[in-house]
Amino acid sequence: MDMQQVKKQKLDHHGDQILDASQCHGNIPKVDAILPGAYGESDASGNPNSKARCESSFCSQISVSNDLCQRNSADDKAASTSENQKQKQGANESRDGPTSTNEIQAETAKNEGAANDETTPGNEKNVCPSETSPATKLSDSTTTAKLEPLPEPKYENSYAEKLLGIEDELCQSLNHLFFYEPVTHVYNPLIYASETHSQFVRKYCKSTKPILFLGMNPGPYGMAQNGVPFGEVTVTQDWLGISGKVGKPFRENPKRPILGFDCTQSEVSGRRFWGFFKNLCKSPETFFKYCYVHNYCPLVFMAVSGKNITPPTIPMIQRMPLMSICDTALCEVIQLLKVKVVVAIGRFVQDRVTHALKDQGIEGVRIEFLMHPSPINAKANKCWDEFAMKQLAESNVLQYIAPTAATKEENEEAK
Template sequence: MLRKKLKLSSVNEQSENKSSSHQGTSVELESNHSIYFPVPPPADASVSNKMLEVHRNLNRLLENLNFVKDPICFVYNPTIYASEPLEKYLKLYCRKEKKVLFVGMNPGPWGMCQTGIPFGEISMVKNWLLINGHVGQPNQVCKYRIVEGFNCTQKEVSGDRFWNLMKELCTTPQRFFNNCFLYNYCPLAFMKEDGGNITPAEMQPQLKNSLEVVCDETLKEVILILKPEIVVGIGRYSEKRVSNVVKLLKQDIKVLYMPHPSPRAIYKNGWSYEANKFITKNNLMKYFQ
C-alpha cells in the first residue's frame, strides 16, 4: 500500500520545516480514495484536463515535503510559477491517448525552469511548439539561476538537442504529438547555494525516497490516462523509475531506454547519432508520421 510507503512521521517531520519555495495551500492526505489522488478527474473529462488535475494533485502533495536540506538550498517548481505555458502545452498537445510516452527526469535551469515545458529550450518552445505565456517567480530565487521566462537568453542544451531532433524527424509538432508525448517524472529543480544542479538521482536517500513515492504514483496516473504502448525513459534514472511503475501496473507496456541529451553525458559519435540509432533500432519512426 502506498499509504504505508509514505510514513506519517516522515511527512509530519518534513511538513514542520516546510520550505517557502513551494507555493500554494497544503492538502490533507487522509481520504477515502487514494492519498495521492483523493479526487480523481471525472471519467468524461478531456485527456488534457485529466493531465492538468494530475499536475495539481502532485504539487499539493509535494508542498508537504521539505527538500531544502544541505546541500539543497533552492527548490523551483515551474509547473506552478509557469503554469500558463504548461497549460497551453497540455491543451495543445495532450488531447488524446498516446502510443509512446517519453519521460524525462526533472527541470533544467535554462529550459523548463524558464518555460514550464519539459526540455523547454526557449527558442524551440516559442518557434516550434508555438507556446508563450506569463512566467512568474519562485518564492526563493537563487541569484545564479534567475528566472526570466521567455526573455531568458541562455540556451538549454538538453532541450535544444531533444526538440531539434524531433523537429528533424517529424517536421511539425503535430506529427510528433499525434502519437507521442513528453512528460517529466519530477516537476522540481534542486540547486545548491552556488546554483549547482542536484538531480533526483543525486539526492540523499531519505529525500529521494519521499520524492519517488509521490512521483512514481503520479507517473502511474499519467500512464493510466494516456495508455501508451511504449514508455521511453530518457536517461538511466528515468528508465529505472518507469520500469518500477510499469512493473507495479502489471500491464503489457514496453519500457525502453533512450540516451539523455545532457551535455554532462559524453557520446563518441554525438547524442544525435545515438538517439537516431535508438529510434531506428526500436522502430519508433512509424509513430512520427
C-alpha cells in the same frame, strides 16, 4: 516557542490557516513572515538552518501575482467538470494487452543489449548506482510487440484537463516534503509557469498517446524558465508556438534567476531533443499525433551556489519519499493516456518507470531506453542525433514518428 517546536511546524501555515491546492486557483493571500530557519535562512539566534522547504506547494508561491499563479475562471470550470467526469468514470483507463507470445519474444530478443552506458545529468562525482547499472526491462509478459496507428483524434481537451488535475494533486503531495543540504532552493515551474505549461498541455495533449517520452526533471534553462519539458527558449517559441507570462518562484536563488522567455542561456538538452524531432517530423503536429513529452519529477533542485542538483544525487533519505510520490503520479499519467511504450530518457528514468509499473501491477507497457542529450553525457556530445535515430529505430518507435526515416534506417542496416 523554542526552535525545536518551530522546526516541527509545517511551513504552509498562513496564520492559523493551512492553505490547500484548491486555493491556487483563487485569490492567494500574502504571508508577512516565514518561520525562522525556513528555506535555509538563519534562525532567531543567528544560526544557519539548512532545511529547504519544497516549493512545489501551491501556497508557497504566494509572492507571484494572481494573474501569473492562477488559472482563469474558465480554466477553473473546465477543471471542475474534469473532476466530476473523473469521479464518474473512474481513475483507470482500459488498455490493450500483449500480442502473441512469438511476437513478444521476438521483440524482446531484438532489444536485448541495445542500451548504452551513460552518465546521468547532475553531479558526476556522486552518481546514483542505477545510472551505471545494466538496463532493466519489464518481463516478457508485460511487453507489447507492435503499435497500431490511431485514427486522427477529434479536438477534445478532457485529456489535457485530467492531466493538469493529476499534476495539481502531485504538487499538493510534494508540498509535504522537506529537503536539506546540499539542496537549498527548490523551484516548481508547474506553479510559477502555470500559464505556459497549461498552454503546452492543452495544445498537444488532446487525445490518448501510445508513446510517452519521459524526461527526469526540469533543466535550469529549459522547463525551469518556461514550464515546457526540455523547453529551450527559442524552439519553444518558434517551433512549439508556446508563449506567455512566467512568474517567479517564492524564494529565488539569485544565481539561478527565472527570466522566462527573456532567458538568453540556451538549454543544450532541450535544443538537441526538440531540434532532432523538428528535423525529423517538420511539424509539431506530426510528432504529437502519437507522442507526448512529460517529466518524471516537476521540481528543480539547486545548491546555494546555484549548482543544479538532479534527483539521483539527492541523499536517499530525502529521495525515497520524492520517488514514491512521483511514481504514483507517473502511473496515473500512463493509464490516463493509455501509453503503450515509455521512452525513458536516461538510466534513472528507465529504472524508476520500471519500478513504478511493477509496483502498481500495470501490464501491457513496453519500456525503451533513449540516451539523455545532456552535455554532461560525453557520448551525447559526440553524435546524439545518430544514437537517437538508431535507438528509436531498434525500438520500433521511429516508424510512428517518421515512417520514411524508419524505412531508410532499416535499409541501411540491411546493407
